[in-house]
Amino acid sequence: MKLQAARIAQVITLGTLGALSLVGCSKKDQPATPAATGSAQATAPATGGNATLNASGSTFQKAFQEVAIESFTKANSTIKINYGGGGSGKGRQDFADMVTDFGCTDGAYKDEEKAKVKGGEFVYVPILLGAITVSYNIDGVDKLQLSADTIAKIFQRDIKKWNDAAIAADNPGVTLPDLDIVVAHRSDGSGTTQQFTLFLTNAATSSWKLKSASTIEWPADTQAGNGNGGVAQIVKSTKGAIGYVDLPDAKASGLKYASVKNASGKFIEPSSASAQAAGDGIEVQADLTFVAVNAKGDATYPITMPSWCIVYTKPADKAKGAALKRYFNFMVTDAQKMAPEIDYAPLPKTLQDKAIAAVAKIEG
């Protein structure tokens, strides 16, 4: 009995640890390229040869990747692409360890992480932009305007009632109810949290004290939901709730969302067009990384997040290189037209040209 007890407990412990180690190091099988690939490529270079591309990363991009892959592989039947999701952090890690052929991420590598990227030179290719909504649930209030300072105070719990003077000041003429505010945020580490708090850090410099990170030390009297869907569910089911949810999920859940005051002092509603406008008002670094929150421009929605895919410029496998180049070209050109249909913002022209130039660096 005692031995059995000890043994089972050990198994349980090891199981926990096993699950932990799996998170970081699930190596996917690298599919062997068939020997025929070389000749297939020689005779029909247009198709890019037989190749299977594996990728993981940003869940923000997942819906876009799904439609892009479906449409791309319809036209290029010899190429197979698997997009695993798992979050930006996983995307960067898998790509750095060369577990995947490309990765997609809502944030760039930190300097100390960059040194651990094993496959040599790589490029950031901007893929799309997206709006993060500030969604709310108040009966009878269909239009709400919020400034960065007010949002910061709400999420820090400095403001606890919807009829607070600060909210009223942003909404002249609107009757706000005497209702408790319930703040909803992400329970999981998230690029969306990072971008939302980055907006508050940049735009509400004097009020926002919790800084910007993938996990925030939120006040204890707030609610946490898993993923955009989890936060959307809390907002939808709780009267007086407010939470940050990306636009596709907010729309899918039928949430109401606020217009947010941008850097020019205008209240702008989140949409594909207003997020795309943010892409025109940004400073792009040489490696094509940039910050999209609080961008300049009258029509700009200020809580806009970017997303990139990362790819090595010299893929070891030639057939894969060709396939990668084709798919990346497709993502930054034809696939851009699909983005608004699923509530993402396509790249503005200036950024798109830079993305196409980056794709040209891939040797394939």
Next chain:
Amino acid sequence: MKLNAKPNRADTAFHGAAIAAAALVLLILALVVFTMATRMGPVLDRMGLDFFGSRRWSPADRLFGALPFLWGTLYTAVIALVLAVPVSIGVALFVTQVASPRLRKPLVYVLDLLAVVPSVVFGLWGVLVLAQPIQSIYIKVHNAVDGIPVLQSIFGASPQGRSFMTAGIILAIMITPIITSLAREVIDTTPTPEKEGAYGLGATRWEMIRAVVWPHSKAGIVGAVMLGLGRAMGETIAVALVIGSSIGQITTNAFASGNSMPSVIANEWGEADDLHKSAMIGLALMLFVITIAVNLIATAVVQRSKR
């Protein structure tokens, strides 16, 4: 024919294989500890002993204190035990001592079935079905005990649907079949002649259970409870879904939302940078050490009550 015959090749091979298998388990265990201990280095460099004592967990400020998560793990496990142990022992006694043989078989079958339901199923049930309506019950409980010392600090103010208590309830449901099934097997080993003897002396069923079954099974039941405790502390996904995931909570209010060690690892690992990951490996190592400690205590208790 000699009795001390030289072992043949098959024997030698079996001997070697058995030792190798046993050594492998220990080796894996040692490597796991070694790897985790090395990889938690960065967070110890940054935080020092504050890692174990600080209440703040703020990746943005590069501050990592494990205390709130340790509290959450222990508190939910204790709630789970308080709820699960009486039920489990009751069910085990019912199945072995009270139920008719015809009822007994299907009951045991259902209990064992409950034990193999994946934890994520309980978690999803908890978050989708239980968490919303149970909040109104919590509010009633809080109002009922408001003003009574101790009770009002346990069933405290502004109850949340996803809280320590909800996590404790889900854990209790998960560990009940385990404790029941082990306790049942232990109780079943009570020698029939002793039971018959007690009845022969005129004992009622309750007196028989107290005088014969309980002393005989005590050690085994403690072991079963400790196993349940181990499972409750290590449970990840189900707890992550229903505990509410608020950061830095150390409170006796069981209706407040909090977080546990496995749950914070599951939630935050994906987007964490190196130092943040190191802190979570530190949490994993602490959990590992605590689980081992629970086992050692269980062993000691079982040994003592055997004497």
